Amino acid sequence: MKLTFYGHATMAIELKGKKILFDPFFSGNPLAEGIDINDIAADYIFVTHGHGDHTSDLVAIAKHTGATVVAAIEITDWLQTQGVEKVHPMNHGAFISFEFGKVKGVNAIHSSSFNDGRYAGNPMGFVFVTDENSFYISGDTALTMDMQLIPLWAKLDFSVMPIGGNFTMDAGEAIIAADFVKCGKVVGIHYNTWGIIGIDVEKAKADFAAAGKTLILPGVGETIDI
Template sequence: MAVTITWTGHSTFLIDTGAGVLLVDPFLDDCPTCPIQASDVQCDAILITHGHFDHVADAVSIAKRLQCPVLCAFEIAEWLAKQGIDGAVGMNLGGTTSVPGGSAKMEMAHHSSSLPDGTYAGPAASWLLDVGGKRIFVAGDTCLFSDMERIGKPDGQGRRLDLAMLPIGDMFTMG
């Protein structure tokens, strides 16, 4: 099954698994390089790496419009519930859940995480996706850390990563 990934700007990606579309870190309307608006997005699930505005800015409007699940840290899920989102799925590092076309495992990241109103957003995370027969690591915002070696090793079936999406940006991420 083919997996198609579309970068829309900043850390926002649309991942078509062949069984559905995942939206990672929705920052669309206020992103100067994004070619689409939040109102144009069609997805089956939203994945959030951490609570900073440039990763959650359009999560509420998209989740309300599409009634799709939002996979995120428990604290972000609690905040989303207060924003009227019923489909927020709170997780913690190490947890795995089903997504259209496969699974998503919440891995660690080293980064701060607070929500637009300043409240604590739980731990920053990355995502290890096993979708459409592909293993994809979505690092979110993070520095280089030793568990990336473990994440990059073959899984129990001998499959290596097919793609690692890494943040390069010096001041806030890897340099």
């Protein structure tokens, strides 16, 4: 399975021949200034919540790729008013089957609104269970005991978690979250985009290693096998 990191919380995963994009934020993302959104391909776009640093290019990319957008119903309803036709509304709840596997929306402790203040539904994370890998995309979240439920549903191969603090967990709390979900391989996101979520990368990696875990921090635009 291949994962491409585009900075902040934006990434793409290739899964069973499908390209799945998460939280498209290129316009306004200082880490992604050299990336042309017209070069981004996607079959599906999963959106964890409505904040602009996760949705700035959602409409444009959904339209030019023809991807199906999977998100809270409040987000998909709004997308349809913007001319995006292919959507799959969801919320926290049972697993949903897709052609690449099944996905469950899970709790994230955060907020969710559009830039104009409009309510954007529940923020959420996603648990993917597939024939290739099973993984957890936490979305923007604080540490929560709800994460301890995730091993009941999936034996995870890796997790994607925020580590920048201030708006989300920091790296130390992500180590605890990794214990909660019983997965020692973590891809870090939502850090070093701006000073307010700046971290010491080497210290974060060392802290993970001291806890017997691996923190993976791909470069912007880098594709890794995971």
